Amino acid sequence: MSSSATCADTASTMPTILKPPSDSRDYRYIELDNGLRAVLISDPSSEKGAAALDMGVGQMSDPEELPGLAHFLEHMLFLGTEKYPDETAYSSTLKKHGGSSNAYTQFEDTVYFFDVAAPALNELLDIFAQFFVAPLFTADATGRELNAVDSEHAKNMQVDVWRTMQLMRTTSSEDYPFSKFGTGSKETLETTPAEAGIDVRDALLAFHAKYYSAAIATLAVLGTESLDELEATVRTKFAAMPRTADARPVHRADGVVDSTNPDSLPFGDGGVGQWFSVVPVADARSVALWFPVLPCAPHYKTRPASVLGHLFGHESAGSILAALKAKDWATGLSAGLSGLATADFDIFTVSVDLTEAGEANVTEVVATIFAYADMVRAAGPAALEWVYDELVAMGKVSFAAKEPQAPLKTALSVASNLQRVAPEDVLAFSTLFLADAYDPEPVRVLLESLTPTNVRVLHLSKSVAPLANAEERWYGTSYEQHALDVAAVSKTAAELEVELSLPTPNLFIPTNLELKKLAGGAEAGETYAPVVIADTPLVKLWHKQDNTFATPKASVCVKIKTPLAYASPRSVVLTALAINMIKEELNTYAYFAEVAGLKFALAYDPQGMVVQVSGYSDKLPQLLEAVVGKLAAPALDSESVFLAQRDLMTRAYLNARKQQPYMHAFQAAKATLIAPEWTPEQKLAIIGSVKLADVVAFLPRLFAQFSLEALVHGNVTPDEALVAVTSLSTALTEAYCSVPLAAELAQPRRVVALGASRPGATAPLVVAELGPDADNANSAIYTVWQAGVNSPAAEAKVGLLGQVINQPAFHELRTKQQLGYIVDVSSSEMEGTVCVRAVIQSAVKDPAALDAALDAALADIRAELAQMSAEEFSQHVAARKLAVSERDKRLAQETNRFWGEISKERYVFDRVSQVVAALDAVSSVDQLLAWYDEVMVPANKASFYLYAAAMVEAGAKLPAAVDGVAFKRGAYLYPLP
Ligand SMILES: [Zn+2]
Missing domain, CATH: 3.30.830.10 (Metalloenzyme, LuxS/M16 peptidase-like)
Structure with missing residues (x-):
């Protein structure tokens, strides 16, 4: 089949994608024979190519006995395929070509994405496509990567958004897979399955074979090639993707949320009309209303949730927030769809940050929200047409002025939008209202759901600790649950003594969008x-x-x-x-x-x-x-x-x-060095x-x-x-x-110059402290090797060092040694100076051991750098040049760049071309090695250790304390630019 013939067919039958008038990229929607749907994006001026694939299966499809399998599979997919068995093939090829990648797992989707220097797009796509054709899931990598998943869960354990979300899930109907635990851990993916005689690697292969089907995947590829070339590439590389399922998994065939139906999704029978008092980790004080509602995706052209989110979240006179502030009950409020959604439901939330007085009157705060809902219902959906029209007008203005996004962001949003909206609308639907006219009906339906009998109220505060009588299964969150007192939250505005009204028209909507003469x-x-x-x-x-x-x-x-x-x-x-x-x-x-x-x-x-x-x-x-x-x-x-x-x-x-913990270590670095x-x-x-x-x-x-x-x-x-x-x-x-x-x-602040303050020092400066959160099991290190005042030459130097060290350090310390989920070695900046810095957070090793592992890994990397071929070296230089020279795509990016130079009093507005020139002047691996040996030495190095309390109890010993104030007194400071 010739590609030109295919394209002619495509052009005649496939929808045209609606794009902003200023968008010079070309778009094409195609469908492959195996059912894969893809949007191709041609941008000849782009420095980078990018791709994203949204596989229409996620946590909701985890087998009952293996919570977290979909997420674990997401981690495993990168680590080798039949065609590219080397587990570093993807990461090292990306790094060589200035690329980056990531992935995430949601309820019903798993999304993979990367960007890379435009000329290397084809090479990367070939590796990427194989993830969906024949991954290896080697036994060796399976065992190791479980540690990364476990460490990711350990990182989330003490984070309230994760804890709260899981509490809402765990307390939901067991008949519906929303109630599952999605991250997974060693317990769910190793210990328990081992006891039950389940082979997790077999389960990974089975999950991939069953669900990773071309027909439920959506792909976006952005490159500098023409649309015809991109189409030929995608058709070739993804043709081997199997079609094992024709439709996304359905979790409940009759999946309908109905506020009048007690069996409503996702919370289940008796799961709404409930009040939860939840003890947070942080010193938070808030109340949030979670309303399960009918799925909003089918209404993306009229966006009823945007209309109501706009009203409930308004902050002008007459709004919920203004009323609560007038009583000194609240400091902030947000409203709209929560983002937690499946094909069966959406969740509309109204969340209020409470003052102490607000907390004492939390029932009235909740009642005020219901009084506002009553006021809007009484006005009727037809009365909201002018609000809709205003949002339509704003949408038109922002679509007309919309500037292109970075290739990676574009690919990512297009691929995931393509799962939910018609191909022609993937770019426009989140900005424009695509319906011909206002449709009051979906607004009415949504409003009907915002009632006390269809809500979960989450009151989050340390003050509720004495009430707590239950613990959530996965995160250990303490909480108490009881039926909501409907009468207590059903009061009129007059009874509550609050003023509630719809907002007045917005006078800030721009009317003149003309460009001024230069x-x-x-x-x-x-x-x-x-x-x-x-x-x-x-x-x-x-x-x-x-x-x-x-x-x-x-x-x-x-x-x-x-x-x-x-x-x-x-x-x-x-x-x-x-x-x-x-x-x-x-x-x-x-x-x-x-x-x-x-x-x-x-x-x-x-x-x-x-x-x-x-x-x-x-x-x-x-x-x-x-x-x-x-x-x-x-x-x-x-x-x-x-x-x-x-x-x-x-x-x-x-x-x-x-x-x-790594943020504490970073704070210690700033306190010691700035x-x-x-x-x-x-x-x-x-x-x-x-x-x-x-x-x-x-x-x-x-x-x-x-x-x-x-x-x-x-x-x-x-x-x-x-x-x-x-x-x-x-x-x-x-x-x-x-x-x-x-x-x-x-004048600006200044930074301690470690090398000048400690010339000839043979050991790094080590500053250690005990983690302030006894419940956090993680230790961390933050290490810097300083390389002087930020000049284009110094930036080129540390940038190239970070470029060549980053991927091998990650592979050794995270993928192989599995020290922890957060591992990064790269170039960085601190108040007008530049450095190479390392961050490791770990629940398995104490900071001194992390630092030793880092030093050992770097010694190996230094030895390998000496063996680097001239070709590989020039690829790294090119990748670094790409990283610094990517063009500003939007006005605001250019503003930030200029303002950075002015704010830091450096005024090197052509910094990018100066750094590129400095990189061009680097001719050999020897130069790189000389830089390495100049920068990566103990005299320039400071390590900041943060010890988890549990590790100290288990015998880890903190090094002697350093008096930061005395150290700074005796130190030399870098000059200002
Ligand atoms: Zn993960």
Whole structure:
């Protein structure tokens, strides 16, 4: 069969994929003889190729006796096939060609994806396709990879979202496979099956043979080749995929969720109308309503859940959140589909972050949500047509201005969307409303489900611990369950003394999407860096009018440099409190802007404060004006808002103790090496003593001396940029009688130079601590080898080292030694310096043993590097060049790149081409080895050990403590750029 004949047929019968007007990629939908459905995407300008395959089977199909089998299979698939038996074939070929890969397992889908240098796409596709034809699942790899799955579960054990989700599953109807445990562990995939005489490898082969069928898989491939070439490739490589099943597994033939049916999915008979009090690991305080509803995927053209999610999640006057905030009961709220869904059901959730007062009135909080649902029902679905129309208008604007995504993201979303929507809609359905007109019926049906008799209420708080009388089977979550008191949560708005109404029309929806004429005679497409258009002791303003992306968007980024912001833990806390209270004051107004694609951000920074406003340029000035007005004249008059924000921050600092162990090790690295760096513990120690009056008194001092450095980028002229930034500096100066900050006081933080501080040292610096979470069984190390101030040359050096070490280190430490799920050795950056860094988290070895394993692995890798062929070497150089030089695909990416240079005061706007030039200058493996021997030495190395309490109890010994403050006092610091 000639490919041109095939394509002619295809063109005549297959649907045309709807794409944004600015999207220059070509798309084609095809079906193979074995039933595989695929979307081909041709983008001749792309540096990378990408592919994703969504296999229409997942955790729901795990055999009863082997929980986690589908997920385990996902891990095993990479580790060798009949055609490519070497278990590193996929990972090492990817790495050589600058690629990356991953996979995930859901209820009814298992999704595999990779990207790679465009010329290597065919080579990778050939390896990838074999996963679905003839995987080996060797006995050896099966035994080892089980440790990775077990370690993944150990990593999730202390994470509340995993615990809560599994609690909802475990307490569901046993007749429906939603109730299963999907991750799997050594217990479910090794110990128990061994006792029952089950061979897990046989089960993997059987599962693959039964379910991995071409007819239930969807594929997306993006490459630089023409559509005809891509089609020929896909047809050839995937033709051997067997068709063992014609349809996705069905879990309940009569699978219908009906709020009036007590047997409704997925929670089962008696499973709704229930209240759960759940004890979290973190210091969380929330209440969430989970409504099982009819599947929403069939309504993707009218998106009823988007309409109701928009209303329930609104934050303006009359909304649920505004009503709860007026009572000081809540600090945040979200609403919409949970993402937990199968062909049989969806779950609509409304989730509220509670204050202490909100917790004391949690029944009324829940009642307020039902009162809002009653109000919307009373208005009737027909009255929501204008809301729908507004969402339709916004969807059109954002589709028209939609910028392309990275190849990997595109392939991933197209492949998974193709499982659920018509091929022609895979790109458009999540942005546009594709129906011809508003359809009130699905909205009515969905609204009917949002009732007290069809809900699970999850109250998550440490305060419920005394009530808990049960433990979840897989995660050990403590909880209590009882029937919901329907009368108690069924009250009118008047009884609750709250104001509830539909939102007013949104005035932020952009009406003018025209691109402004380029100033100064610059040509479209001609690249140039931002230029300084104002430079005074008070304001330094960089500007670039977009000439590349042709999108009606813009960003204003301002750093207000004021050293007081980060002068002490107390200053940081005061700055953060002030920022959070100002954000609260802006919220009901700015929420409309957010809905209309305009965002603002306020955050503290080691040099002061960062203000960012971005989105459609049409209404951007209005939002900026509002933000500036609040910065200059905040009310800061509500004790209850202050207490709520202080409580949120206190719990965030407390919850830092519950972070993953490797994050603690990273925090220790920052505290030891960056001057100054304030830790969550230091902030926690003082936050309780801070009062509202302190915040009020602090703000004038914070802004008494400041200077601004700003970037305005996008669809904005120089004059408009100047007006925007000057309005901010003028407003602050007038409000706080400020004077310009002396330039010397406006400098960034600096980093300890280990090599200069410890010249000739033969042992690395080791800083060890005991993990603060006694329930976490994992230890971790975070190790750095410093390589100096970040310059293009230094970046080329560590980048190439990370590139050649990454894959062999992962293979040795994770795949072979199975030290833990989190293993990574790569290049990194720390406050203007560069390094190679290693992260390992492990429940089987203590940090000293991890460090020793790392050193041993690196010694072997160093020996192997000496043997590297010239060809392999040049592939690595090319892969690294690709990694640094991938073109910005969206305006916001370019903004981030420019702002990174300005914010870090480096101003190397052509950094990419300088790094590429430095890589081009690397001529031989010898140069690489010389770099290795220069960087990867003990004098440059610092290892941060985090010991799990259980390992210390079992006999692991912490090394002697290092006094971080004394160490920093005596250390040399890297110069600033
Ligand atoms: Zn996994």
